[in-house]
Amino acid sequence: MDQPIIRLTGVCKSYGDNEVVKDLNLEIMPGEFLTILGPSGCGKTTTLRMIAGFEEVTKGQVFLAGVDVADKKPYERDVNTVFQNYALFPHMNVFKNVAFGLVEQRIPKAEIKERVQAALKLVRLEGMDNRMPSQMSGGQKQRVAIARALVLKPKVLLLDEPLGALDLKLRKQMQHELKHLQQELGITFVYVTHDQEEALTMSDRIAVMNAGVMEQLGAPEQIYNHPATRFVADFIGESNIMEAYVDSITESGIKCVMEFGDFTIRRGDYADEEMLYICVRPENLRFTAEPVAGFNLFGKIKEHIFMGSICKTIVKLPNDQEVFRTAPPSDGLLPMDSVVHLSWRPTECSILRTKEEQIYNVIESSVEMEGFDARQIL
Amino acid sequence: MADIDAKIQAKKRRNRLLFNSAAITYGSLIYLFLYLPILIVILFSFNTSRMNLTFQGFTFDWWGSMFSNRTLLESFYNSIIVAGASTILSVIIGTLGAVGMYKFEFKLKSVLSNSLYIPIAIPEIVFGISLLMFFSSLHVQTGMVTMIIAHVTFSMPFVLITVRARIAGHDRALEEAAKDLGAGESHTFFRVTLPCIMPGIISGGMLALTLSLDDVIISAFTNGPDAKTLPIKILELSRRGVPPDAYALSTLMIIGTVVIMLSSQLVQNRMLKKRGEETVSP
Ligand SMILES: Nc1ncnc2c1ncn2[C@@H]1O[C@H](COP(=O)(O)OP(=O)(O)OP(=O)(O)O)[C@@H](O)[C@H]1O
Ligand SMILES: [Mg+2]
Numbered sequence A: 001m002d003q004p005i006i007r008l009t010g011v012c013k014s015y016g017d018n019e020v021v022k023d024l025n026l027e028i029m030p031g032e033f034l035t036i037l038g039p040s041g042c043g044k045t046t047t048l049r050m051i052a053g054f055e056e057v058t059k060g061q062v063f064l065a066g067v068d069v070a071d072k073k074p075y076e077r078d079v080n081t082v083f084q085n086y087a088l089f090p091h092m093n094v095f096k097n098v099a100f101g102l103v104e105q106r107i108p109k110a111e112i113k114e115r116v117q118a119a120l121k122l123v124r125l126e127g128m129d130n131r132m133p134s135q136m137s138g139g140q141k142q143r144v145a146i147a148r149a150l151v152l153k154p155k156v157l158l159l160d161e162p163l164g165a166l167d168l169k170l171r172k173q174m175q176h177e178l179k180h181l182q183q184e185l186g187i188t189f190v191y192v193t194h195d196q197e198e199a200l201t202m203s204d205r206i207a208v209m210n211a212g213v214m215e216q217l218g219a220p221e222q223i224y225n226h227p228a229t230r231f232v233a234d235f236i237g238e239s240n241i242m243e244a245y246v247d248s249i250t251e252s253g254i255k256c257v258m259e260f261g262d263f264t265i266r267r268g269d270y271a272d273e274e275m276l277y278i279c280v281r282p283e284n285l286r287f288t289a290e291p292v293a294g295f296n297l298f299g300k301i302k303e304h305i306f307m308g309s310i311c312k313t314i315v316k317l318p319n320d321q322e323v324f325r326t327a328p329p330s331d332g333l334l335p336m337d338s339v340v341h342l343s344w345r346p347t348e349c350s351i352l353r354t355k356e357e358q359i360y361n362v363i364e365s366s367v368e369m370e371g372f373d374a375r376q377i378l
Numbered sequence B: 001m002a003d004i005d006a007k008i009q010a011k012k013r014r015n016r017l018l019f020n021s022a023a024i025t026y027g028s029l030i031y032l033f034l035y036l037p038i039l040i041v042i043l044f045s046f047n048t049s050r051m052n053l054t055f056q057g058f059t060f061d062w063w064g065s066m067f068s069n070r071t072l073l074e075s076f077y078n079s080i081i082v083a084g085a086s087t088i089l090s091v092i093i094g095t096l097g098a099v100g101m102y103k104f105e106f107k108l109k110s111v112l113s114n115s116l117y118i119p120i121a122i123p124e125i126v127f128g129i130s131l132l133m134f135f136s137s138l139h140v141q142t143g144m145v146t147m148i149i150a151h152v153t154f155s156m157p158f159v160l161i162t163v164r165a166r167i168a169g170h171d172r173a174l175e176e177a178a179k180d181l182g183a184g185e186s187h188t189f190f191r192v193t194l195p196c197i198m199p200g201i202i203s204g205g206m207l208a209l210t211l212s213l214d215d216v217i218i219s220a221f222t223n224g225p226d227a228k229t230l231p232i233k234i235l236e237l238s239r240r241g242v243p244p245d246a247y248a249l250s251t252l253m254i255i256g257t258v259v260i261m262l263s264s265q266l267v268q269n270r271m272l273k274k275r276g277e278e279t280v281s282p
Helices: A044-052 A094-104 A109-122 A138-150 A168-185 A196-202 A220-225 A230-235 A354-369 B002-044 B061-068 B070-103 B109-114 B117-121 B124-137 B144-168 B173-180 B185-214 B217-222 B230-238 B244-274
Strands: A006-015 A018-028 A033-037 A059-064 A079-082 A156-160 A188-193 A205-210 A213-218 A240-249 A254-258 A261-265 A275-280 A286-288 A298-307 A310-316 A322-327 A339-343 A349-353
Touching: A006 A044, A018 A044, A018 A213, A033 A044, A033 A196, A044 A059, A044 A079, A044 A156, A044 A188, A079 A138, A079 B173, A094 A109, A094 A138, A109 A138, A138 A156, A138 A168, A168 A196, A188 A196, A196 A220, A205 A220, A205 A230, A213 A220, A213 A230, A230 A240, A230 A275, A230 A349, A240 A261, A240 A322, A254 A275, A298 A322, B002 B244, B061 B070, B061 B244, B070 B109, B070 B144, B070 B185, B070 B230, B070 B244, B117 B144, B124 B144, B124 B217, B144 B185, B144 B217, B173 B185, B185 B244, B217 B230, B230 B244
Parallel strands: A033 A188, A033 A205, A079 A156, A156 A188
Antiparallel strands: A006 A018, A006 A059, A205 A213, A240 A254, A240 A275, A254 A261, A275 A349, A286 A339, A298 A310, A298 A339, A310 A322
């Protein structure tokens, strides 16, 4: 196995008393597409800036290709950045912007010309050499910013919400182009976004951050199917989250009791009386007219909502909580107000312990203060 | 009906005409008031009469004799040297000051920044006297050097404030981008920061130049017996009646100033236009 090209060990960052990144440990492998995902203000930009060298770490170490870069200035680090708002030099045309780094390296003029042309071709901006940044659209500026970084052939490219300012269609198109570029050139991408869909479609691995803490690190499928904390379950995709506690552990299984029923899981090292969170994705939740073995949960159909290719069915539980299922629309819709039984496959639900929940409660209040309520996603 | 309409139209047209001619007269009067004195100076530099009260005939004599009037020419050169040197110095000091205040946080920054307005707000005569007292307490003979220093002290704050206004709208990410692309501190400054704030530096420099060329009061306190600027010299001469070759020289200076102003504005506008910013009007 190669050694990680970026390694963060116990990295902390504080502004005065405000700790914005807490004990971050992260290893990024060469050629990997790693996304840092999290809500606004969770410390994503700060993390990137510590890797690039614009921000000193308060505690911990940053290694680039195995070397501790604590006392290396940004211009001595072998990483390049695509800034959140492009940061193109307004007094230089496209050619000069892209050539900036090459001029610093004192590369001969002819070679600069060649490499700049190649970089512009890569981002499909051929013939735009003489345009000034002020004469370009957001998407074009963004591609200039990418070309300006790529032309130096960095081993690592840090991208801070590079598509944030673009409209949906252009964003989708650029996502595709960026991913393609990354694979073609074999560059390590550290990509920051707060758009979970973007993260899921583009990344090899995702680091989910919340309030300065990395809550989970894993492949998109893993993050989506097996969220490690309630925050992740809530933030990535949609989830039905129900509270339960362990009632009795027997040979045949573990009985979990909810306010309005119970169900049995086969295995798991849970303690007696332990509080749990049961997270089921809407596409995995099942509503049936007949009870399913192992489940004793039911509710009333409240609403069917057609959403084109899928249909959303909302069920009200006896404790007034609403859960929902999404499925392709079918003819056999259960009638309104009919009682349905809830169930799911054991492999398709995530059971989270309340230990994490305690962390989550703390985080939740800080998230809410910023006008963001994670539960609104539900 | 049509008749009434036509009458109304005619009346409207008449009113508009009246308004337009009033506006034109008003505007012309303002400009006449502003530029007539200057035009008179230019006109009288071609006057055959030495008595300058009436225009008697056209001549180029004064433009010729101007070049043999040693004391006058010398003061003209002095003016240019003082203006040039003080402008360069105040541009350098003012720009570095503005950049420093932008880049660094330090104690008493707001005190320092507010105290910039003191030399601007203080009456010039007080400023002149205090500079004279300062130089004489150090036993420094007043002359070209003291005049240059004096001009730097009053024009530098203008440069600093102009450049600082320009920097305020500057995106710090640009410096970070430059460093990210491998530029060290000095390259970052010369390749990115300086070009970005150049329009502000040019404005500030022009301000410093015109302030220095204009100045009478402070120069009056800090000049030396054989180091006088043109305004000072003309003021001295005017007690005995201004010689027409001074008019010629003044005309030359007016033309020079206008040319410098216009060309600097041209350069500035070209820069701003390229960056898609609003241009300054002359
Ligand atoms: N220079 C600074 N001084 C003090 N606090 C700061 C500074 N920079 C960032 N912070 C704080 O650190 C926290 C994390 O900021 P950061 O910019 O890393 O967020 P982010 O995850 O990139 O958010 P966004 O998605 O909105 O860009 C925020 O609460 C912010 O207020
Ligand atoms: Mg950010």
